[in-house]
Amino acid sequence: MSKDRSSKNTMENSGLSADEQLLFCNARPEPYKPYSIKAVEDFANWARANSLWILAFGTGCCSIELRPLMTARFDISRFGIAGRPTPRQSSVFIIGGYVSVKTLKRIIRSYEQMQGPKFIIALGSCPANGGMYFDSYNTINQFDLYLPVDMYVTGCMPRPEALLAAIMELKEDIKAGNCDGANRYVENLDWYKANQKKVIKNWDMPDYNW
Amino acid sequence: MIYASMSEWFGRVGYFGLTLLIVTVYGLLVGALIERIIAKVQGRVGIPYSQPFINIAKTFFKRTAVSHGIMFYLGPVFRIAGGIGTLAFIPVIYGSEMFSNFSMAGDLFLVIYFMFFGQLGMALGAGESGHPYSAIGIARGLSQMTAYEVPFALAVISIVIQYDTLSITEIVAAQQGGWQNWTVITNWVATLAAMLAFLGMTGYSPFDIFLAPQEIPIGPPTEFHSAYLSFLQINRALFGATKLVLFMNLFFGGATGWVELMIKTLLIYMVAIVVGVAFPRFRVDQGIRFFFKIPTLIGIMSIVYVQMVLA
Numbered sequence: 001m002s003k004d005r006s007s008k009n010t011m012e013n014s015g016l017s018a019d020e021q022l023l024f025c026n027a028r029p030e031p032y033k034p035y036s037i038k039a040v041e042d043f044a045n046w047a048r049a050n051s052l053w054i055l056a057f058g059t060g061c062c063s064i065e066l067r068p069l070m071t072a073r074f075d076i077s078r079f080g081i082a083g084r085p086t087p088r089q090s091s092v093f094i095i096g097g098y099v100s101v102k103t104l105k106r107i108i109r110s111y112e113q114m115q116g117p118k119f120i121i122a123l124g125s126c127p128a129n130g131g132m133y134f135d136s137y138n139t140i141n142q143f144d145l146y147l148p149v150d151m152y153v154t155g156c157m158p159r160p161e162a163l164l165a166a167i168m169e170l171k172e173d174i175k176a177g178n179c180d181g182a183n184r185y186v187e188n189l190d191w192y193k194a195n196q197k198k199v200i201k202n203w204d205m206p207d208y209n210w
Numbered sequence: 211m212i213y214a215s216m217s218e219w220f221g222r223v224g225y226f227g228l229t230l231l232i233v234t235v236y237g238l239l240v241g242a243l244i245e246r247i248i249a250k251v252q253g254r255v256g257i258p259y260s261q262p263f264i265n266i267a268k269t270f271f272k273r274t275a276v277s278h279g280i281m282f283y284l285g286p287v288f289r290i291a292g293g294i295g296t297l298a299f300i301p302v303i304y305g306s307e308m309f310s311n312f313s314m315a316g317d318l319f320l321v322i323y324f325m326f327f328g329q330l331g332m333a334l335g336a337g338e339s340g341h342p343y344s345a346i347g348i349a350r351g352l353s354q355m356t357a358y359e360v361p362f363a364l365a366v367i368s369i370v371i372q373y374d375t376l377s378i379t380e381i382v383a384a385q386q387g388g389w390q391n392w393t394v395i396t397n398w399v400a401t402l403a404a405m406l407a408f409l410g411m412t413g414y415s416p417f418d419i420f421l422a423p424q425e426i427p428i429g430p431p432t433e434f435h436s437a438y439l440s441f442l443q444i445n446r447a448l449f450g451a452t453k454l455v456l457f458m459n460l461f462f463g464g465a466t467g468w469v470e471l472m473i474k475t476l477l478i479y480m481v482a483i484v485v486g487v488a489f490p491r492f493r494v495d496q497g498i499r500f501f502f503k504i505p506t507l508i509g510i511m512s513i514v515y516v517q518m519v520l521a
């Protein structure tokens with residue numbers, strides 16, 4: 001990304017020292033429009049839906065439910081789903097359970113490094129309403145205040161079948177072109193950032209992690 | 211090579227484009243087949259055959275891409291140039307004017323250079339991404355490559371002495387007339403050394419430490435995404451299939467038709483797969499030590515074998 005620091009379309013990066021600011025890109029992300037030719041966009045959506053790469057990042061106890069999906073019993077590779085160890089290449093982020101404030105910071109960093117279109121599935125009751133950690137001092141209660149969620153799977157913990165059903169539904173949504181959480185995030189970036197900074201006290205990263 | 215006219219040259223480029231397409235599609239399909247075989251070993255169903263194509267379309271249609279600099283752009287370009295360049299000088303079908311590509315005297319040298327070229331370009335590109343895991347992956351990949359190139363180069367020298375030519379077409383021509391003329395029979399020592407090097411080249415276990423998704427996310431391509439990644443995916447299939455064609459030409463008598471080519475290359479590939487599903491991963495130092503010991507010794511023996519027995 002361009003290192004143009006004079007343009008208006010930049011982020012403040014005020015959490016960083018002056019020296020560190022030079023090391024990071026400060027451009028502001030922009031929402032992306034679909035392809036103007038409908039057939040191309042439909043084809044792209046079809047390809048996106050049939051090749052979902054999940055970021056291998058488990059945040060809480062629910063993420064243990066991902067493992068059975070990979071192995072012989074459920075085998076999600078049948079549906080074009082694979083795990084990816086790097087956020088750059090993955091397109092689905094499964095929030096596997098409760099999110100502590102410390103983890104939230106890492107989730108934000110990873111999510112922003114993913115390339116759009118990107119989708120979030122919130123797994124378990126914890127990201128939806130706090131679950132059994134609703135009054136904990138260091139977990140957040142409602143995950144979609146901080147990042148846009150495309151699909152919820154509730155339960156404590158949900159069965160792998162439930163997650164599989166959610167992924168299938170996500171696929172249908174992507175094919176229909178309804179999943180643009182990444183754009184929602186960018187359009188309401190200030191609101192999301194304000195929420196994030198309210199809970200993350202030691203904000204020592206760029207405002208947007210390119 | 212000298213061409214009679216411009217139109218002949220253009221015709222050749224057109225045929226090469228066709229070869230490129232066939233070999234790439236074949237490489238992608240074989241990749242899917244191998245994934246399915248590995249899945250069956252693990253008791254799973256595995257990916258559909260169309261999956262590699264969908265993956266490429268998906269990464270290509272990503273909406274955003276960030277760059278880390280010029281070399282980061284050029285990394286995948288060099289990589290795919292290495293793949294295309296390697297294929298360009300390998301005669302794919304023996305005796306076919308159409309599919310002999312730009313094969314010429316001394317093409318074996320060029321091919322071996324081109325095989326290196328892509329890896330180095332990739333190393334530069336991934337290096338500029340600045341990701342520490344990329345750097346670790348490159349260090350591991352290049353050191354392993356240096357190690358397996360030794361037995362491979364020795365095996366190639368051995369067959370160059372044996373056939374007294376540096377042209378792949380002539381090497382294939384010398385192996386015609388039945389399986390008893392194939393290098394794998396006439397110079398089995400060199401074939402053995404080369405097949406051991408082949409295990410390292412394909413990057414399946416026990417030599418997959420440089421990709422190690424569990425510890426160093428995917429290794430060198432960690433930072434590559436979107437269209438950069440689709441280039442790398444295409445090249446992975448193309449380069450993989452090209453290496454198979456090269457091995458088939460050098461050691462297994464080449465092919466006179468596409469069906470023969472597919473059967474032979476698939477069987478060659480199965481060697482790496484069978485070893486891959488049966489053995490756990492080597493650490494990088496173990497892998498290097500392995501190549502410098504037995505395969506290198508066999509490589510040296512193959513040269514002695516050609517000089518003493520075949521001469």
Ligand code: SF4
Nearest residue numbers: 097098124125126156
């Ligand atoms: S929903 Fe239950 S299983 Fe899932 S993270 Fe919360 S407490 Fe753990």
